[in-house]
Amino acid sequence: MKKALSLTLAICAFCFNLACAEGVSSEELIKDYRLYEGKEVVFAGEVVGDVMLRGEYAWVNLNDGINAIGVWVKAGLARQIQYSGSYKAQGEWSEVKGIFNHSCPLHGGDLDIHAESLRRVEPGTRTEERLDLNKRKIAFIFAAILCLIWILSLLNRK
Amino acid sequence: MILKPTLKDLRTIGYYLGRVITGLGFTMLIPLFFGLLRGEFNPVLDFTITLEITLLLGLFLSKSCFTQEDLNWMQGMIVVSLSWLAAMFLGAVPLYLSGHWKSYLDACFDSMSGFATTGLTLVQDLDHLSMAHNLWRHLIMFIGGQGVVIIALSFFVKGSAGAFRMYVGEARDERIMPNVVNTSRFIWIVSLVFLALGTLSLGLAGIYGGMKPGNAFFHGACVFMAAFDTGGFAPQSQSILYYHNFLFEVVTISIMILGAINFKLHYHLWMVNRREIYKNIETRTLFITIMVTFFIAALGLKQLGSYPGALSLFRKGFYQLISGHTGTGFQTIYPQQFMQDWSPLALVGVIIAMGLGGAVCSTTGAIKMLRIGLIYKAMQEDIKRIILPPRAIVVKKYHHIKVLFLEDKQVRPALLITLAYLLLYGLGAIVGMLFGYPFLDSLFESTSAAANVGLSCGITSAAMPSALKVTYILQMWAGRLEFMSVLTLVGFVAAAVKGR
Numbered sequence: 276m277k278k279a280l281s282l283t284l285a286i287c288a289f290c291f292n293l294a295c296a297e298g299v300s301s302e303e304l305i306k307d308y309r310l311y312e313g314k315e316v317v318f319a320g321e322v323v324g325d326v327m328l329r330g331e332y333a334w335v336n337l338n339d340g341i342n343a344i345g346v347w348v349k350a351g352l353a354r355q356i357q358y359s360g361s362y363k364a365q366g367e368w369s370e371v372k373g374i375f376n377h378s379c380p381l382h383g384g385d386l387d388i389h390a391e392s393l394r395r396v397e398p399g400t401r402t403e404e405r406l407d408l409n410k411r412k413i414a415f416i417f418a419a420i421l422c423l424i425w426i427l428s429l430l431n432r433k
Numbered sequence: 434m435i436l437k438p439t440l441k442d443l444r445t446i447g448y449y450l451g452r453v454i455t456g457l458g459f460t461m462l463i464p465l466f467f468g469l470l471r472g473e474f475n476p477v478l479d480f481t482i483t484l485e486i487t488l489l490l491g492l493f494l495s496k497s498c499f500t501q502e503d504l505n506w507m508q509g510m511i512v513v514s515l516s517w518l519a520a521m522f523l524g525a526v527p528l529y530l531s532g533h534w535k536s537y538l539d540a541c542f543d544s545m546s547g548f549a550t551t552g553l554t555l556v557q558d559l560d561h562l563s564m565a566h567n568l569w570r571h572l573i574m575f576i577g578g579q580g581v582v583i584i585a586l587s588f589f590v591k592g593s594a595g596a597f598r599m600y601v602g603e604a605r606d607e608r609i610m611p612n613v614v615n616t617s618r619f620i621w622i623v624s625l626v627f628l629a630l631g632t633l634s635l636g637l638a639g640i641y642g643g644m645k646p647g648n649a650f651f652h653g654a655c656v657f658m659a660a661f662d663t664g665g666f667a668p669q670s671q672s673i674l675y676y677h678n679f680l681f682e683v684v685t686i687s688i689m690i691l692g693a694i695n696f697k698l699h700y701h702l703w704m705v706n707r708r709e710i711y712k713n714i715e716t717r718t719l720f721i722t723i724m725v726t727f728f729i730a731a732l733g734l735k736q737l738g739s740y741p742g743a744l745s746l747f748r749k750g751f752y753q754l755i756s757g758h759t760g761t762g763f764q765t766i767y768p769q770q771f772m773q774d775w776s777p778l779a780l781v782g783v784i785i786a787m788g789l790g791g792a793v794c795s796t797t798g799a800i801k802m803l804r805i806g807l808i809y810k811a812m813q814e815d816i817k818r819i820i821l822p823p824r825a826i827v828v829k830k831y832h833h834i835k836v837l838f839l840e841d842k843q844v845r846p847a848l849l850i851t852l853a854y855l856l857l858y859g860l861g862a863i864v865g866m867l868f869g870y871p872f873l874d875s876l877f878e879s880t881s882a883a884a885n886v887g888l889s890c891g892i893t894s895a896a897m898p899s900a901l902k903v904t905y906i907l908q909m910w911a912g913r914l915e916f917m918s919v920l921t922l923v924g925f926v927a928a929a930v931k932g933r
Contacts, residue, residue, distance in 0.1 A: 323560040345675075360560050378742075
């Protein structure tokens with residue numbers, strides 16, 4: 276009986292680890308943090324904002340479309356990031372594998388992932404800004420009305 | 434008998450409203466030029482269109498309603514309440530045009546949240562928002578914190594009794610200088626000096642934390658504006674958690690506290706009268722309430738053991754508490770964590786802190802420290818009266834810039850405004866519960882909106898019902914203006930409908 280129970284538990288643990296390794300969302304990490312606390316997880320998201328180098332390590336924020344999660348990663352791996360998400364760029368989609376901390380003792384209780392590996396899944400790109408012609412038209416129309424009012428008020432004064 | 438507003442009333446209101454709107458329009462030049470500098474051309478068009486609409490409306494009102502009449506009390510109050518509504522509608526235009534808000538109502542929500550220095554947000558994909566729009570989000574907090582009308586008072590309206598009426602209507606009943614225009618200018622000078630110092634400190638903290646210098650100073654300026662004006666917007670979706678930087682947190686705490694202090698006290702500190710800070714009833718009350726509410730929150734956090742180490746408990750607990758108490762709304766945790774990791778006791782600690790707020794004549798919302806101090810002193814006085822013999826003369830004094838005697842004429846309005854705030858917090862909570870949210874969540878979010886705080890436990894999102902969005906907008910508006918001008922506007926509309 277004991278053997279069967281321990282075998283079931285081992286299978287459950289294996290399945291859970293497999294599930295973690297398949298990747299979790301930020302929502303799951305925040306909501307069901309008890310399941311993942313101190314365990315190895317796989318998390319993927321777009322690199323957003325600055326890659327903040329801190330000596331041998333760096334902070335990278337990965338946004339999976341719902342929330343952005345802070346990832347503490349070796350500086351060497353972080354330096355490989357070419358594009359991070361902003362108005363002018365689509366950040367690269369990266370996958371990290373590492374230990375999840377709901378309240379990291381090293382970082383003042385932050386919810387973070389201490390990554391062992393960081394892998395680029397999709398490369399980032401520079402975003403080309405196309406001028407919105409409708410907006411330009413509206414801006415010209417309003418500018419013309421403003422000028423007309425200004426000229427009329429000048430004539431009225433005279 | 435209620436008297437119907439006259440055409441003269443409408444003309445005077447229209448003229449001054451036009452001046453305020455014109456003043457607001459010129460502030461849009463800042464993100465416009467910044468966008469040009471950064472090469473963000475669609476955002477530049479967004480601000481150009483909004484600037485043109487604003488100037489057209491401002492010019493139309495001030496030309497068609499031209500008058501040399503000064504404002505009376507009723508007109509002054511109405512100009513203020515309408516100015517804030519106009520600021521919300523016009524400030525929302527560039528936000529909506531950016532495409533990062535799902536609807537114009539959502540953009541209006543963020544615009545009111547910005548002007549009222551609340552910090553609740555419905556923005557989508559903030560991490561890809563242009564820098565010009567991001568600057569505007571923070572700039573409206575800076576404008577709203579000092580007061581929308583104060584801009585007009587400083588630059589577009591001559592010093593007069595009418596100017597003072599608008600100044601009071603914007604929930605600032607204390608004059609620092611004898612002239613209200615000079616008071617407005619002093620408020621701007623203090624804010625601009627702190628803006629330079631705060632941007633520098635936060636920028637350096639950002640660089641120390643590994644950010645690129647250009648980005649660090651941009652974030653520094655934005656975060657300063659949101660912190661000093663106790664606003665709470667942040668340039669990235671993770672709020673202050675984005676920086677993972679203890680130094681950054683320490684600097685923002687200092688700026689939030691500076692923002693929660695009375696501008697009159699700032700004046701005395703500038704005049705090197707440091708003793709005032711120890712003696713002033715507001716700073717004393719603020720210190721005590723921070724200690725008490727943090728004690729409650731810390732006990733609550735210990736109950737659940739969400740933060741195992743004392744250091745992380747202090748860092749997370751104290752930061753959220755100070756952010757709530759000063760009415761800022763910066764977070765170093767995710768909104769969902771409030772309801773999961775914080776016990777009801779810890780949440781009650783934060784809700785009380787949010788409900789109390791900072792000093793009067795500061796950039797904070799909520800009940801405010803002077804009122805809490807006065808009510809406490811009045812209670813002390815009443816208890817003494819009961820204990821002492823009937824013939825005993827009980828006199829209570831308090832120190833607020835100078836020594837003052839406690840009188841009923843100070844306590845009565847303090848109690849009335851406190852009661853009005855408590856009602857507003859409760860009403861918002863009831864509306865939240867009507868939409869199916871639990872009691873504590875509803876009370877948390879409602880208090881945050883009405884006290885112009887901005888901490889969120891997760892209710893505020895683009896998916897929440899439109900009626901709840903409108904409720905929070907009204908709460909932010911009424912809470913920022915401390916009811917009088919809003920109630921005057923309601924009375925004015927009623928008089929226009931029912932009056933003779």
